[in-house]
Amino acid sequence: MAKHVAKPKHDPVKTGIKIVLIILAVILVLLALMILFLSVTEYKPADREDLALEGKASAGKIKIGEKVKVMSWNIGYCALGDNADFFMDGGKMVNTADDDRVLENIANIIVATEREKPDLILYQEVDRSSSRSHRENEVYYFTQRYSGFTSSFANNFKVLFLPYPIPPIGKVDSGLLTFSSFEVKSAERVQLPIPFAWPVRMANLKRCLNIQRLPVEGSSKELVLVNLHLEAYDDGEGKAAQTEMLRQILVSEAEKGNYVIAGGDFNQIFSTADKAAYPAQPGKWAPGEIDVSVFPGSWGFLMDSSVPSCRSLDQPYTGAVKDGFQYYLIDGFIVSDNVTVSSFRNLDLDFANSDHNPAVLEFVLK
Secondary structure, eight states: OOOOOOOOOOOHHHHHHHHHHHHHHHHHHHHHHHHHHHHHHOOOOOSEEEOOOBSOOSSOSBOTTOEEEEEEEEOGGGTOSTTOOOGGGTOOOSSOOOHHHHHHHHHHHHHHHHHHOOSEEEEEEEESSOGGGTTOOHHHHHHHHOTTOEEEEEEEEEEEEEOOTTTTOEEEEEEEEEEESSOOOEEEEEEOOOOOOTTGGGGSOOOEEEEEEEEBTTSSOEEEEEEEEOOOSSOSHHHHHHHHHHHHHHHHHHHTTOEEEEEEEOSEEETTSOTTSSOOOTTSOOOEEEOGGGSOSOOEEEOOTTSOSEEOOSSOSTTOOOTTOOEEOOEEEEEOTTEEEEEEEEOOOTTSSSSBOOEEEEEEEO
16 A cells, blocks of 8 residues: 655744745845945035026126125925924924925015015025925026026935935935026035945935125125035034035135125024024934134124024924924024125014025125
8 A cells, every 4th residue: 555755844934034034135135226226326526516607697796885685595495384394303204295385385485585685595405306396396496587697506415316214205406506696707516525424425415515706896806605505414523524614615715805605504503693592402403503713803603593594393383382392593694804794684484485584684895
């Protein structure tokens, strides 16, 4: 009588281990492919690059003794209005606005800017074709609307696909956009120190300066206009290194006799500003501090503590209890001592269309 061959017993433990190993192998392969993709497509700007000048300025050369108004505004890529929070600041959202809300924010930012009638405009966080702002070309919207201005755009965040977090941020193409109603001689992108090492560096911001040079009528001097957005989410060394490079550039230009104005989002508070106005709350993002004493002479450091320049994104602003909300004072201007400040203020727009309020400076070249 034939004997039956016994079937091998099924070992669920070994099967489970095999499944886990297969899943881990797939994850490692996908991770390797993502790193390879980011490596091949990484944005690698030169230390200095000439920027294209778009549009035609209508006001001629800037004049000594003429009152001029400049507005600086981090517009939050037109997707960080009062409805938004953001995961990097303790909130929950990654996608913070639908397309209609992005377009609404763009329109209202234009209205608020035109109401002020600035001669010079410094925008930060302006997207061109980013997933987070539904690929709306914000640079196009602004440049088409602001006739009579010359503009320059400098990328500081350019990643074909940012896989972090879940859902991922996706494509980012963003930067600094500067407008001048006065004649512009040239514009330049200047790379700032990058605090992040490989591989984090590949999918992170490449902070920079957008520097326009404006000839001054009847003078060999120039107005050096600097648009900036310094580091936010580093351990502090990046902010310090970028601030020091900024200081060196500004002081060097002033030593040549040029007029110098640097404005934007410093992600730091000046040591001379009112630090008690908006104290940092435990567990919230906290800005760094710029020691203004490292600047020689009598430079001007302008921050308006009467109105916060930025609000926390740990929760939406709409419906929040405003008393005790986390505010910041991180936007402002640095001006050389040959620039007379006529007035300076933050506009209180209640963070309706951006997590920042605009800062407005009126000045005269001595």
